[in-house]
Amino acid sequence: MAVNEQRGDLLEAEKTKQKPPPLYKVLLLNDDYTPMDFVVVVLQTVFGMSREKATRVMLQVHREGMGVCGTYTREVAAAKVDQVIDIARKHQHPLQCTMEET
Ligand code: TYC
Numbered sequence: 056m057a058v059n060e061q062r063g064d065l066l067e068a069e070k071t072k073q074k075p076p077p078l079y080k081v082l083l084l085n086d087d088y089t090p091m092d093f094v095v096v097v098l099q100t101v102f103g104m105s106r107e108k109a110t111r112v113m114l115q116v117h118r119e120g121m122g123v124c125g126t127y128t129r130e131v132a133a134a135k136v137d138q139v140i141d142i143a144r145k146h147q148h149p150l151q152c153t154m155e156e157t
Contacts, residue, residue: 079132079154081124083116083139089148091117097150098124101138126157 081102083094091113098109102124116122127135132154143150 076128078126078157079129080126081132081135082153083122083124084151085116085120086149089150101135
C-alpha cells in the first residue's frame with residue numbers, strides 16, 4: 056500500500072471516531088419588568104425569528120417562566136447570551152438569558 060493510502064486510511068479511522076460538538080440551548084428567563092415588545096424585538100434581532108414566532112416564544116416565557124430561543128454550538132450560544140444581556144443592560148431592563156447543554 057502506498058504511503059499516502061495508508062495515511063488516508065488512518066485519517067478515515069480517526070474521522071469515524073470523532074464525536075459531533077456538544078450543542079447548547081439558549082434559554083430566556085421571565086421577569087416582571089422587561090416590556091413584552093422589547094423581548095419580541097430582542098428575539099427577532101438576536102435569533103432571527105419572525106415577529107409571529109418571537110411573539111409566541113415571548114408569551115411562552117411570560118407564562119411558563121422560561122423558553123428555548125434556539126440550539127447552537129457552545130461559542131455561538133455564548134455569543135447570543137452575551138448579546139441579549141448587553142442589549143438588555145443598555146436599555147436598563149433586567150432580562151436574563153442563559154445556556155445549557157442539550
Ligand atoms: N413578564 C414580562 C411582562 O409582563 C414580559 C417578559 C416576557 C419578560 C419574557 C421577560 O423573557 C421575558 N412585562
